[in-house]
Amino acid sequence: MNDLPLKPQTQSLTDALRREAAAAPESGIVEAMNYGRRREAVTPLWAGEGDLATPAFICEAATRSLAAGETFYTWQRGIPELREALARYHTMLYGRTFGPEEFYVTGSGMQAIQIVLAMVAGAGDEVLIPTPTWPNAAAAAGIAGARATEVPMSFGNDGWSLDLDRLAAAVTPNTRALFVVSPSNPTGWTATREDLLALLALARRHGLWTIADETYARFWYGDGARAPSFFDVMDAEDRVLFVNTFSKNWAMTGWRIGWIAAHPSLGQVIENMIQYSTSGVAAFMQRAAVAALERGESFVAHLIERARRGREISCGALAATGRVRFAQPQGAFYLFFSVDGETDTRRLVMRLIDEARAGLAPGTAFGAGGERFVRLCFARNAEQLQAAVDRVAGVISR
């Protein structure tokens, strides 16, 4: 079309990008990490990551697979052995029978989120997200052209709570999905069975998809072996998509492997979404994941016990200052607290890096309602954690 107006290339390259891509926010967590990396001897409590490397039995499964030449393209949905192991794991954890056709292996929990979001929401669509929450789902929705509608939870004397009326009021004709992280990163709030039933009813009423991020289900400090789950309350035909990761339970944050649990009728669509994003996960990674599921239970129990102790240590030290407010986390491995008189938590976090040599994440990174809080990851050995939170408490008490 020679009669098109010629666009002179006077714009900068970034100005020529698609608006939604250029507008994607820098992670507020990474920003703090980048600031802290320049300081020496900072105890890193900013990321959602513990201090233990992946256990040897998991690494060795990958090594054996590599040595055996498993370096070719493999199943887009995941190797059959891993899908079967995921089915057995869920059967063990949720007390009903699961089949391998309900599971799809992804290149991280983050990718699981990206894929399920793309399955349900695009340009012009809205996704409801109770906040404060881990910011990446909202950012991924934004890149996809959808709008993440943040619905702040309330913080009061009973801790964090979900205001279902507020959530229902945020539904519009463009709302396609509800994104629920329970146990919550960063607040530790965990949906009760009644909460889950109410959320499911809301979703059913409006024909919404529910995206259930139950990554921290096993880091749970209430009754039973795990937190309440949408698996407990849903019917097979409900529009619920589960995203999960190997990162937290098995100390595999750096691996980038996760999974989707979904109705088998969605299998071909999910396979296509995998094909056109990363085209599957390395077979040798998947062998490691099989080892984690099949031989990892005592390690998971050890991590949970450590987190339980980390929760006591951090809640104890911070409460003793008399200057902080928080709800004791019911799940996950973060303490999300506010400090009396501190309104600029980005500045507070930098000060704690400089003066307490402890790296925290500012609440501003977690959406509406969390701005006056900071997040501390307590998945760390007791001695180091105690020293770090004592230093934090010291700075706060000054």
Next chain:
Amino acid sequence: MNDLPLKPQTQSLTDALRREAAAAPESGIVEAMNYGRRREAVTPLWAGEGDLATPAFICEAATRSLAAGETFYTWQRGIPELREALARYHTMLYGRTFGPEEFYVTGSGMQAIQIVLAMVAGAGDEVLIPTPTWPNAAAAAGIAGARATEVPMSFGNDGWSLDLDRLAAAVTPNTRALFVVSPSNPTGWTATREDLLALLALARRHGLWTIADETYARFWYGDGARAPSFFDVMDAEDRVLFVNTFSKNWAMTGWRIGWIAAHPSLGQVIENMIQYSTSGVAAFMQRAAVAALERGESFVAHLIERARRGREISCGALAATGRVRFAQPQGAFYLFFSVDGETDTRRLVMRLIDEARAGLAPGTAFGAGGERFVRLCFARNAEQLQAAVDRVAGVISR
């Protein structure tokens, strides 16, 4: 909003999905593979993958990293060592100096494509793609809500050629990018320096981004050590984004690791796109990629030599039937040929699986202009390849 119409959940789950996700096509290549997997002793020439496993020195770099506990979150843009190795590799191959800030590590070449597409095109936008070509970029664009406009290349006595007027005529006010694969998978067509200059001029004239997929640059049967490249003709400020992969040069198809080369001013945007899709690539994978770049040259030379021999074998055997038409591939490692009188290439491919025990991919998988062709990957040891193409020739000659 209690006055919203209630949507009864009578739809099937797939009907409730976002249209663009549900409409993503099943890979026509995978369809053939799935058919062939049920047969015995089929020589697999359908995928873009050779028959050699990743060399031990590459695998061992990953193994050592794993054993050293490199299992934590790492740099979103890639570890500095790999970005530096990529800069040195490009400096060696393209004869000018590159810096590490021009490179970004991705979880496959496919993910590199998904990311750069999302950077430049979304809902309502158009991406021009000369076809026949590997179908995944068009499918990824479609999932993102953009429209892939296929512009068929011409096949004549001089082989495949790009019709620049036809390409220019396909530009509309919504066109945002031009996706160029050279050397081409599946045709083997390779842009000359003059083609590249003309494409760049077209892109400049209309303010388009060029996405350059030069994955097969080194599998090149013309003069010089590699195919002509956009690096040879562009200015630093041109809107060109390069996508590439470790899959082909270093026999790492199953690993899922690739890279983007782009202007450093785009660094933060690319980091954000990585953060909100897979949040980086495992450090131990990246160590393997460093080994590939730094110690892989003799292996790459070996693969290229094998492909050169494979090209002779397959062109020779097929030409001898007197019943096929093809352009001798100038680059990549595929023979893309039509068979006289055969119009249904999906059926032809199934027949070749059944009767010749050779797995090919149907041209229907590669977009407009390739429907009457089939693709044969000749990156395989000479003996097996000769036997397989002889069987294919036998069936075709009947």
